[in-house]
Amino acid sequence: MSFTESEERQALRSAVADFGARYGHEYFNAKARAGEKTTELWTEAGKLGYLGVAVPEEFGGGGGGIGDLAAVCEELAAVGCPMLLMVVSPAICATVIARFGTEAQKQQWLPGFADGTLKMAFAITEPDAGSNSHRLSTSIRREGEEWVLNGRKYYISGVDEVDAVLVVARHVDDKGQRLLPSLMIVPTDAPGFEFQPIEMDIVSPEKQFTLFFDEVRLPADALVGSPDAGIGQLFAGLNPERIMAASFSTGLARFAMAKATDYARTRKVWDTPIGAHQGLAHPLAHCAVQIELARLMTQKAAALYDSGQDKAAGEAANMAKYAAAEAAKDTVDQAIQVHGGNGLATEYGLGALLGATRVGRIAPVSREMILNFVSQHTLKLPRSY
Known part of the structure; x- marks a missing residue:
């Protein structure tokens, strides 16, 4: 190794x-x-x-x-x-x-x-399901050679700039019973498919959307993989998502750290660079340790996934995503503190990161759900939900 x-x-x-x-x-x-x-x-x-x-x-x-x-x-x-x-x-x-x-x-x-x-978006989150993917209500049913899609998705990124959306939906049988979830490729121009932007306070070129599917008819080849593969096939895509989210966060943390250390080296008060004071130096050093630990866990998660060890990769990917989001949050906060009032000035590019790093603790899976996962699967503690 x-x-x-x-x-x-x-x-x-x-x-x-x-x-x-x-x-x-x-x-x-x-x-x-x-x-x-x-x-x-x-x-x-x-x-x-x-x-x-x-x-x-x-x-x-x-x-x-x-x-x-x-x-x-x-x-x-x-x-x-x-x-x-x-x-x-x-x-x-x-x-x-x-x-x-x-x-x-x-x-x-x-x-x-x-x-x-x-470009393709990914749609799993629903207003009434939240983190509980077992309660998804968006459904597909088979009619002849076509699939018919109905339902709604929430907080889906970048739908206004993609060609299609990979949608997670549950099969509905002849009796109306919802079965295992499947993945469907839905073109954004499909009749019956509409989406509306969600107003956000986050500064980002990628927007968030609510999606509506009203009797959207799709060809047979819109289905990806097995119709009864369920959660196992779904997490083959969600583990890479967590690894990428971790890298997204560590990258943001590194950007903030570079800004903070450059400012701390050059900004002088009473002829002394402010970075010489332990009140600023030690918190930055602590953030540097957090970032490197998160990067190391992210690399481990990626190595496990790329070697085909899906179960071990799932555990590592969740830990990496958690560690990276916490590191990014702490680093951006400390970088703003180092800059004082300048930390919230547009010129320095840090204030807008507050929202971006905060999102990392919520999406694509919340820090609380990761802690639930670690408690249950790593520590073998009783499930609380």
């Missing part, structure tokens, strides 16, 4: 960091505040092959693993360009289709994931 990333992974990180720095936080923040998309950044990242590093080579990708894609996500966030759709489109959706899709589905979708010309 090695704790050192391969030369190829390190080279990938360096190249992505240099690429992202050409855009930087000012570009990203300006786009977000103007209500615009970071289309140029996404398009160029796709052309350079960064979005498709984990797509199989036979479909135009880099043939790497989720660890490579997570490295891309982290390095972009670390230079001030945290792309939320990376957590969803190439991580969840492309992974699920690559693992469980038919050959025709792979041919149709994976090349677009590989070069960034295609």
